[in-house]
Amino acid sequence: MIKEKVNLNWNELKFSYIKTDYRFLSFYRNGIWDEGNLIESNELILNEGSPILHYGQGAFEGLKAFTQKNGSIAIFRPDMNCKRLNLSAKRLLMPEIKEDKFLDALEKVIKSNYRWIPPYGVDASFYLRPFEIGIGENLGVKPANEYLFYVFGVPVGPYFKEGFKPVSMIVSEFDRAAPKGTGNVKVGGNYAASLLPHEKAIDEGYSDCIYLDPRENKYIEEAGAANFFGITKDGRFLTPKSDSILQSITRLSLMQIAEDQLKLKVEETKIPIDSLDQFVEAGACGTAAVITPIGKIKYKDKEFVFYDNGKSAGPITTKLYNILLSIQRGEIQDKYNWVYIVNI
Numbered sequence: 001m002i003k004e005k006v007n008l009n010w011n012e013l014k015f016s017y018i019k020t021d022y023r024f025l026s027f028y029r030n031g032i033w034d035e036g037n038l039i040e041s042n043e044l045i046l047n048e049g050s051p052i053l054h055y056g057q058g059a060f061e062g063l064k065a066f067t068q069k070n071g072s073i074a075i076f077r078p079d080m081n082c083k084r085l086n087l088s089a090k091r092l093l094m095p096e097i098k099e100d101k102f103l104d105a106l107e108k109v110i111k112s113n114y115r116w117i118p119p120y121g122v123d124a125s126f127y128l129r130p131f132e133i134g135i136g137e138n139l140g141v142k143p144a145n146e147y148l149f150y151v152f153g154v155p156v157g158p159y160f161k162e163g164f165k166p167v168s169m170i171v172s173e174f175d176r177a178a179p180k181g182t183g184n185v186k187v188g189g190n191y192a193a194s195l196l197p198h199e200k201a202i203d204e205g206y207s208d209c210i211y212l213d214p215r216e217n218k219y220i221e222e223a224g225a226a227n228f229f230g231i232t233k234d235g236r237f238l239t240p241k242s243d244s245i246l247q248s249i250t251r252l253s254l255m256q257i258a259e260d261q262l263k264l265k266v267e268e269t270k271i272p273i274d275s276l277d278q279f280v281e282a283g284a285c286g287t288a289a290v291i292t293p294i295g296k297i298k299y300k301d302k303e304f305v306f307y308d309n310g311k312s313a314g315p316i317t318t319k320l321y322n323i324l325l326s327i328q329r330g331e332i333q334d335k336y337n338w339v340y341i342v343n344i
């Protein structure tokens, strides 16, 4: 295996597509998955009738691998992404992918693209994008007969180039998902529907929008394509409880860290949008940015402002961020067994 790295300016990476050397592809036909293999081409040829193209029968995941302090390469909680992909697959009547197969695909993509994996000590990681889609000849609205499972990986820098700085968000007029729809699964349609609300937020000078619950339009649901959390004046970590949000693995991890290491009371609860003044800090969490501190939230003609007048990240948000990142980079003990080591 090639042990040299590509000649990239690791600290200048953005969160954008770069073609790496290999990707994993496997097909499901006649009721079984083939073994799958690594391929070099980054283009897919699909039948024009493929259900993914017309009816959005497809789901994806996003997770990161890091070079740790001791040089090993670790993937953060891949078992959780596999479970979630299967939850999405089940909702769209797509076949399940066994955890062995999922992990094996990730490992193959990491090993074969070793030279693209950012080294330790730079503000970058290797983003993995697994997905499953319905393909093959089809016309009517029905599940596909054939599927493919695919994983590619890209070296990425920080999601927000300004770094760990608070952003402003505005509450959207749109709903993100229907009450018993597909908000709790990572399926393409949700994101196509989010493009317009996102663009509107940008046009109004905000970095993203906050969605309210689709039933009453009263409670906070999500912060763009990330989960929301807030720290109350009396030191509680609150995050929305809802059946129509996507259960973030970053959020689950932060909840555990908040409770065990920062000794905060953690509550998954309904958060009325007009109760935002109970928070001294707020943030959005997800794999891409880990945490995005939220400085301000605009709702109708009101503006809620958090720590330091929205100018810097609060102390608890900062601690949560640093602890999670240190676990991912192998700088502190991973007592939860969250990192999955890839034997290179």
Ligand SMILES: *Cc1c(COP(=O)(O)O)cnc(C)c1O
Binding pocket: 062, 186, 222, 224, 225, 226, 227, 246, 247, 248, 249, 250, 251, 285, 286, 287, 288
């Ligand atoms: C992917 C995603 C998240 C973040 O989930 P992680 O597992 O933390 O990456 C949150 N909300 C939405 C809508 C998402 O698609």
